[in-house]
Amino acid sequence: MTREDFYKEAHPDSGGPLAGYRVLEVTQAVAGPVVGTVFCDLGADVLRCELPGLGDMTRWMDPFLDAGRDPNAACWHMSVNRGKRAVTLDIRRPEGQAIFRDLARDADVLVENFTPGSMDQLGLGYAAVREVNPAIVYVSISGFGQWGPLSSMRGVDTVAQAVSGMMSMNGVEGGDPLISTANLVDHLTGWQGAIGAMAALLHRHKTGEGQYIDVALADTAIYASDQRIMAAHNADRRWPRMGNSIDMGAPMNCYRCRDGGYVYLFAILDSLWPRVCKVIGRDELANDERCNGMRSRAQNRHFVDQVTADWVAQHDRDHVVRLLQAEGVSVGPVLDHDEVAQYPQFLEHESVVEIDHPRYGKLRTYGVVPKFSKTPAWVRGPAPDMGQHNDAVYRGELGMDEAHIADLKSKKII
Numbered sequence: 001m002t003r004e005d006f007y008k009e010a011h012p013d014s015g016g017p018l019a020g021y022r023v024l025e026v027t028q029a030v031a032g033p034v035v036g037t038v039f040c041d042l043g044a045d046v047l048r049c050e051l052p053g054l055g056d057m058t059r060w061m062d063p064f065l066d067a068g069r070d071p072n073a074a075c076w077h078m079s080v081n082r083g084k085r086a087v088t089l090d091i092r093r094p095e096g097q098a099i100f101r102d103l104a105r106d107a108d109v110l111v112e113n114f115t116p117g118s119m120d121q122l123g124l125g126y127a128a129v130r131e132v133n134p135a136i137v138y139v140s141i142s143g144f145g146q147w148g149p150l151s152s153m154r155g156v157d158t159v160a161q162a163v164s165g166m167m168s169m170n171g172v173e174g175g176d177p178l179i180s181t182a183n184l185v186d187h188l189t190g191w192q193g194a195i196g197a198m199a200a201l202l203h204r205h206k207t208g209e210g211q212y213i214d215v216a217l218a219d220t221a222i223y224a225s226d227q228r229i230m231a232a233h234n235a236d237r238r239w240p241r242m243g244n245s246i247d248m249g250a251p252m253n254c255y256r257c258r259d260g261g262y263v264y265l266f267a268i269l270d271s272l273w274p275r276v277c278k279v280i281g282r283d284e285l286a287n288d289e290r291c292n293g294m295r296s297r298a299q300n301r302h303f304v305d306q307v308t309a310d311w312v313a314q315h316d317r318d319h320v321v322r323l324l325q326a327e328g329v330s331v332g333p334v335l336d337h338d339e340v341a342q343y344p345q346f347l348e349h350e351s352v353v354e355i356d357h358p359r360y361g362k363l364r365t366y367g368v369v370p371k372f373s374k375t376p377a378w379v380r381g382p383a384p385d386m387g388q389h390n391d392a393v394y395r396g397e398l399g400m401d402e403a404h405i406a407d408l409k410s411k412k413i414i
Helices: 030-039 075-081 094-104 128-133 156-161 184-207 217-223 228-235 272-280 294-299 301-312 316-328 343-347 390-397 402-412
Strands: 022-026 044-048 085-088 109-112 137-142 211-216 253-258 261-265 328-332 352-357 359-368
Touching: 022 030, 022 094, 030 044, 030 075, 030 109, 030 137, 030 184, 044 094, 075 359, 085 390, 094 128, 109 184, 128 137, 128 294, 137 184, 156 184, 156 217, 184 217, 211 217, 253 301, 261 301, 261 316, 272 316, 294 301, 316 328, 390 402
Parallel strands: 022 044, 022 109, 044 085, 109 137, 137 211
Antiparallel strands: 253 261, 261 328, 352 359
8 A cells, every 4th residue: 555545535625633623731741742732633723821931841951953942942842742832821820810711611622730639729620610611621631640649749750650560670681670761651641641532522522521531640551561460460470670582482682783783673473483594594493492482482582582693793784674574574673763763664654754843944753643544634833932822812812902911911921
């Protein structure tokens, strides 16, 4: 299939599968904004509220596209807020709270990710917002959820990794636990929040009812643990740290190549091992008693790994990948992110896309994961500057006159 084949029935005027929905977002950092990013990528109008002069914390964190550390050019902010609109609003003050409730009247979804209870203290919790918008889908993202012994603890990705069991497995054999980088749990939690909100919108479509959604980082990390809760509690199974290998079979590891690059190879299945043997010129190992069957290879994984590593070390990375892929073996180069941004597969499949920024030109970023044949989704533009849409929202949508807006600015409410 080609890209053209896939999109041949695309509606030419489609704004994406969620076009027409409105999301109001008052969030910081990553997990909360990712909920809005998913909605925005799929066509919804997403409006962010940020504190005047401060904005989101990610606006102030390295690296920046601008040597002057312009808060509108922070890569982190630009990545998780692309395509959204933004206004400045101090929701800590009564006038700001009143404006926020006005914005919430027309929203389909509201997303917040403050410590549980914070929005209630501001008069902006679910109960208050549903008074002005009974059909609202209200999403709260936090570390441990809205109730329970740890509910008041600040939510942090790496702490969620620790308490969920994820970190206990991650690390080299005999070494300390390690985190998974790239804000993995933050992003997974954002996706869970978006899935929950979309499910609630389907329920509202059938019944007219809005509802409150509680999504926790720790719950998300546990949800991603696969079989491990079941096996640990019910089958007395434990998982030691094993680096890049597993105890279920071999070869499955990261191997260093002659040119200093690395490949990751998965060939623990009985159907794949003979193919590896063919490529590395060791056909006799296909039926060797140390390697014949997954269990044997698991029991002798250090031998199997060493044989594989010795061969890989004699060849350059891309050559290893070509030979093994030609035989149908699951293998890939270990790419850094600059290589990812230029990798042909990812450009062709729109995993990496270009967007136009009015000051910084063409920028590459990650694309939209689900592809829709009839209602295509795409990255709709760069992240907004702080307060970029104040005039359009306050004057154009809420009907404030110039004097009112000037008064709010002078009080630093917007």
